[in-house]
């Protein structure tokens with residue numbers, strides 16, 4: 431299965447070890463590519479959102495056959511089993527291509543949210559951008575372990 435993760439900026443040094451460990455673990459389960467965009471934050475919120483979403487769209491142009499999932503705090507909350515099912519269903523029915531998008535610091539505009547019906551929330555807390563990447567990679571890894579019935583700590 432191919433997984434793309436579109437996200438903003440680089441992971442800070444102090445998070446790198448854990449972050450890289452999940453990237454390594456996922457190598458046994460999928461072909462993962464992390465696509466990092468430099469966040470535009472020199473304007474007001476609206477123009478920042480527009481510019482950042484245009485930059486996401488440029489990346490999505492090359493990923494037309496991918497099923498897209500926005501990481502969005504105020505959307506449907508997912509259990510780990512639901513993430514596992516998302517991966518299995520994607521693998522069976524959509525040619526095994528999923529793209530997860532983590533938003534910039536101001537989140538996504540309403541228009542962008544409407545364009546992308548698949549949205550995942552990890553709960554109503556705001557996770558900082560370094561941590562949300564790690565949590566997402568861990569949940570994808572957990573999802574593979576659940577869907578393959580493999581042992582993983584609870």
Ligand SMILES: C[S@@+](CC[C@H](N)C(=O)[O-])C[C@H]1O[C@@H](n2cnc3c(N)ncnc32)[C@H](O)[C@@H]1O
Pocket residue numbers: 500501502503531532533534535536537538550551552553554555556557558559562
């Ligand atoms: C630092 S947060 C930005 C928060 C922003 N104020 C908002 O309302 O979306 C950066 C990105 O991390 C992701 N994120 C943070 N916490 C999350 C959560 N609990 N569930 C899902 N995604 C989350 C979202 O994609 C968000 O756009």
